[in-house]
Amino acid sequence: MFGYYLDLAWHSLKRSPVLTALMVLAIGLGIGASMTMMTVLHVLTDDPMPGRSSQLFTPHLDPLPLNYKQGDDSPDAADNVTWPDAMALLKAHRAERQAAMAGGTLLVRPARADLRPFNVDGRFATADFFAMFGLTFEYGEAWSAVNDAARAHVVVLSDTLHRKLFGNGSGIGQDVRLGDHDFRVIGVSADWQPKPLFYADPGAQHYSDADQFFIPLSAAVDLKLSTNGNQSGWGKNNDSTSLTGATMTWLQFWVQLDSPAQVQAYRQFLVDYSAQQKALGRFERPSTDAKLYTLMDWLNHENLVPNDVRLQLWLALGFLFVCMVNIVALLLAKFLRRSSEISVRRALGARRRDIFLQLGIESALIGVAGGMLGIVIAQIGLWSVRHRPDDYAQLAQMDIPMLLGTLALAIVASVVAGLLPAWRACRVQPALQLKTS
């Protein structure tokens, strides 16, 4: 029966090509626009560290004074950590692994005569950074806690930067001039760019930035290398701009906790630490304000997805809805116009259920065609998103699940749109219709 209905549907659609084209176009446009925005949202809210994200946490202390005024335009000052707090958490060593970090941009002065100096982004971090986030090394290795303590002038380069500076040769053991200081290359990591760059400062371009070098945080602070994140201070004038001061937040801190028990213990540790700092008079806010975010919760808290993207998704869905109402109307017109044909089939013994199924298959066929068109339109849409100047533009690619999702959504949408017209059409009174025609 299915094959026969398919055949009937095909003939019926061919009979009114303009109306059919209109419906396919409408569903294609609606689906295409919606899927473009859904894909963008999908890639923006994706897990940057699949398999590892459930073990990564970031503590959130609140060292701000009670009368601290949050800026209207700047991120929450308590989203970052002060130097003394970061050092205390590091020293306490209560997690499996822990690292403090901050972003920085440095001027590379290549030894090669054919290269002009250029700026690169990188990270100042403590030793656990590499093992905790699972960076892999092409050559050499990461530095150790000993190097951290010694404020060693060592650097780990990304593969890209290493190639740029040393070609295909090895730079291990050689010096690279970054800013006004020489750093000895001890390792080359495979290129590393989680999307979003979850550990970066709230003000960073999370979807397009990548770290090209890594330097021990202690050395960076020692040399007063400039950081490129948000620094929020509340001390009196100049103490608030000292990197090691207790009244300026600028560092990010991440920990790895492997079991729920460890998570529970670490949470308690943060509360205890805050209570202790409060007793010392450093913290003014309740110690229970201390929180521990999982990676995905943190991304949520940071609200990285631009509002524009959500608005555009709503707009696209509204548009899809308009298209669907439109298709309901057109299908209704199409089905009711065939009242006489339906009456003949009914008079010859077809049940309402059969008519309903036949018309449903016809709607689904439109859905398949609309879905195909939708995929093409979504690809064009994503292509145009990729050419936009936004931070996340390069990510806008459709994967297989989204592709199948597009087709499924189109078929579901058109079948849903066909329900009312099909129900209406199979209630035609055969006798009346046959008599009047």
Add this chain to the structure above:
Amino acid sequence: MEIRPIFASLRKHRIPAILIVLEIALACAVLCNAVFMISKRVGDIGMANAIDESGLSVVNLDGTDPKLAASDIPRDLAALRGIAGVQAVGVTNSLPLSGNNWGWSFGLKSDSLVSDKSATNLSMYFLGAGTDQALGLQLKQGRFFNAGDYANSTMGGAALPDTHVVIVNESVAAQLWPGKPALGQVLYSNPSYYTVIGVVGNVVRPYANIRSTQRSYAATFFPLRAESTLSSYVLRSAPQDRARIVREAEQKLGEINPGAVAKGQAYSDIRDKYFADMRSMAWMLVLVCVVMLAVTAFGIVGLTSFWVAQRRRQIGIRRAVGATRGDILSYFRTENFLLTGMGVVLGMALAFGINVYLMQHYEMDRMPWYYLPGSAVALWLLGQLAVLGPALRAAAVPPVVATRSV
């Protein structure tokens, strides 16, 4: 035109009628909000900025030795001044809409601290000698900085300069000292204090604030002697010379500062880049609106055509008993007018509701009332246009149809 028969006939075709009304309502709601968003963005993109935008070029110099800034900067400025076509040069820490913000909160009492709740956050532009004129700041009251102001102001790595003079935007003056003359007033951040010596036309901050125009103009200007904080050179010229001047300036600065990177662009490029994603969003909204209106119009065409086909006989009978073509035409147009009318009433309510929702969840302002009747008229016109084709076909039905059975 008698509308009672139209209503009677619509009651018979309840489902198609409801569908048209619904479609118009949705289109109206989305259209109102989308057009409002577009106009908001167009307004932001066109944000006024009281500097000589079209004549400015900017070259950033990065990687110089901070210790040599006192001698390097005057040397660089002299070199830039030598480029043919350059009318004025200056140096600053940042430019409007460059994204590179130096902000601080100031109070109006002598013991105000940066962390005070009542303090106002302001962007600080540090200007080297002559930069106020090079930027083309528009002086409204008081004076620009003089040579003494520039010579006496240093930062030395601190967050605030040790000068005691400041020039503020008109908007800042009006916000902090409403109804009072701003000249001679003082901004405090204990122990620093700055007396207002001049008021200039509104210059945008390094970050515009899309929620509030007043916040976008919260900027102040401080004099600064040649120090490493100043790393953006500005050059003023005739607009058509900018590309060449940027090229020559990059080359010259690269030659005399071999270890540093000089990167230049016309100021208008900085501005365009800042608003680029807003512009692309506006275009995408326009596209969605156009396509949605087209889909709505085709829907009306399709449904009305079906209607006309279904009522061929009735139309024939009406024509046979004396209705003119004009009567038939106006019947369908009136019918569409009524349906669209119901649709836009519903749509305006829906548009208002969506706007309220967006205001609560996104950075959105209240939609001015005239958007509602505006889009209502647009949809009425669209409906009339869409119905014209099918209605003309209906009017062309000859009276003889009445006498034939199908």
